[in-house]
Amino acid sequence: MRNRSSHKLARSLALLVVLAANSNSQVSNAHGREPQPDLRTNGSVAISVLSLFHPEKIIVTALAGHALVLVAGEQSLILEDSQVSSARVRIEGAELVISSGEQELRATNLIGVGRRNDSEDFILEIPGKIKRRYHGTLAVKSSFGNLLAVVTLDLETAVASAVAAESAPNTPLEALKANAIAARSYFVAGRGRHQSFDFCDTTHCQFLRAPPPPTSLASQAVQATQGLVLMYQSRPFAALYTRSCSGRTRTPAQLSLPSAGYPYYSVDCERCRQHPVRWSSNLSIGDAGSLRPSDEGTRLAVARRLGWSAVPSNQFSLARQGDHLRLAGVGNGHGIGLCQAGAKAMAESGASFQQILQHYYPNTEIVQYPGRNPVD
Numbered sequence: 253m254r255n256r257s258s259h260k261l262a263r264s265l266a267l268l269v270v271l272a273a274n275s276n277s278q279v280s281n282a283h284g285r286e287p288q289p290d291l292r293t294n295g296s297v298a299i300s301v302l303s304l305f306h307p308e309k310i311i312v313t314a315l316a317g318h319a320l321v322l323v324a325g326e327q328s329l330i331l332e333d334s335q336v337s338s339a340r341v342r343i344e345g346a347e348l349v350i351s352s353g354e355q356e357l358r359a360t361n362l363i364g365v366g367r368r369n370d371s372e373d374f375i376l377e378i379p380g381k382i383k384r385r386y387h388g389t390l391a392v393k394s395s396f397g398n399l400l401a402v403v404t405l406d407l408e409t410a411v412a413s414a415v416a417a418e419s420a421p422n423t424p425l426e427a428l429k430a431n432a433i434a435a436r437s438y439f440v441a442g443r444g445r446h447q448s449f450d451f452c453d454t455t456h457c458q459f460l461r462a463p464p465p466p467t468s469l470a471s472q473a474v475q476a477t478q479g480l481v482l483m484y485q486s487r488p489f490a491a492l493y494t495r496s497c498s499g500r501t502r503t504p505a506q507l508s509l510p511s512a513g514y515p516y517y518s519v520d521c522e523r524c525r526q527h528p529v530r531w532s533s534n535l536s537i538g539d540a541g542s543l544r545p546s547d548e549g550t551r552l553a554v555a556r557r558l559g560w561s562a563v564p565s566n567q568f569s570l571a572r573q574g575d576h577l578r579l580a581g582v583g584n585g586h587g588i589g590l591c592q593a594g595a596k597a598m599a600e601s602g603a604s605f606q607q608i609l610q611h612y613y614p615n616t617e618i619v620q621y622p623g624r625n626p627v628d
């Protein structure tokens with residue numbers, strides 16, 4: 253179960269990698285990316301899904317009223333609810349075995365697409381563990397004894413799924429728009445983080461949920477900002493955001509992190525200054541390891557072992573009590589870039605998405621991508 257804390261961790265972990273990555277890296281034409289991108293938008297994003305569960309079996313199901321064509325080597329079968337709507341995929345030796353009703357296909361790769369070789373709605377299930385709906389095309393292969401499932405989503409679908417997964421309830425439209433632009437920038441500039449796909453859906457890269465309904469505020473925010481990204485010095489950068497800061501946002505340098513693509517700035521955040529989110533925690537000396545305040549790297553090392561709630565932010569004081577350390581902190585997340593709590597408050601006071609983005613990402617432009625026209 254992915255909760256709010258875990259995607260805060262996701263952002264934080266993503267930070268380290270994004271900052272170290274070449275923000276201009278191109279999508280490789282790696283294996284498993286064959287389905288054509290949807291050309292209505294600015295390309296697609298390939299995300300490895302459910303890998304946290306190291307699946308050996310996956311059930312693929314076409315959504316009611318939809319048909320998913322499964323192609324395995326020279327063979328294919330169609331999943332649809334008037335016939336057989338599910339297929340089981342498992343590994344046998346070097347092959348995938350795909351069984352559905354009476355049919356059984358064997359191949360090293362499986363592709364799932366709509367009837368027109370396009371995106372389709374489908375469900376992936378790891379029996380007894382998780383079931384999740386996607387809209388995109390599917391590629392499955394075996395990888396180190398597990399199934400590797402990669403969903404290629406239209407960029408805008410990916411942005412909507414991320415905004416829906418990461419926004420607090422009751423966030424106003426303008427704040428969601430700002431978030432959508434930051435998320436889109438992250439997807440565009442942070443691509444190619446893995447060899448045969450762009451992002452994973454674990455703490456390392458980007459959490460994903462089912463796409464929100466088209467009428468939702470998150471979908472409206474994505475549609476209203478379609479194709480817009482943040483650019484610094486004429487290049488999109490993987491814009492980071494944080495759930496709540498400590499009253500000022502932080503720069504990577506202040507947190508002993510490298511920066512690439514955009515230097516970030518430490519800006520005032522009125523909402524968090526006036527209503528700080530405080531937390532406290534107890535850690536054994538051993539668990540704390542080399543943990544230090546204002547050092548994101550050491551915080552993430554602890555979070556990887558103990559979970560996010562052990563150290564919710566990098567702004568805290570430490571006091572030794574016997575064999576324990578008492579931590580008293582403020583904020584949620586790494587504190588870099590857009591503060592979601594602050595953005596929500598700004599939108600509630602009437603700020604536009606442009607004003608929100610200009611506040612948290614000074615010296616940037618909001619630009620239609622891949623076009624180059626700055627937006628007023």
Ligand SMILES: [Zn+2]
Pocket residue numbers: 445446451452453454456457458
């Ligand atoms: Zn990843």
Ligand SMILES: [Zn+2]
Pocket residue numbers: 496497498499500521522523524525591592593594
């Ligand atoms: Zn803040």
